[in-house]
Amino acid sequence: MAAIDDKIQATKFIVQTHKSFDQIRAAGLAAAAAASGGLTKVVENQVDTDASIQYSVKRGGFLDVMSFGLVFSTTSDESTNTVLLVPGQYFTSQATFLFIPVGPKASAGYAPLKKFSDHVRASLS
Incomplete structure (x- = not known):
């Protein structure tokens, strides 16, 4: 199983x-709404x-x-635009038993980031 750091970098x-900057921002807002929940x-x-x-x-x-x-x-001729998703800082957690780490690390932000990434990538393709 891949480490949480690798999973986050894969997004x-x-x-x-x-698409223009405003269209990309609108796609980001739609993706943020889709990735939010609970x-x-x-x-x-x-x-x-x-x-x-x-x-x-x-x-x-x-x-x-x-x-x-x-x-x-x-681009210099303004015919195409490039959009790059860059993960930033994040918190990780890991279950413990008697102060001994048990199981893999997890991040509460991974699932929403994955949904956001997939949604934006699909809407820009």
């Missing part, structure tokens, strides 16, 4: 698209116009358990 992608919410934190969009995964509505972003760039 990265680079996509070439003809105790976990994906929220847009910061938007650097025509450059990047930062997101965070909040657990219980207040605890940031992961951050990630979409980076936007355009």
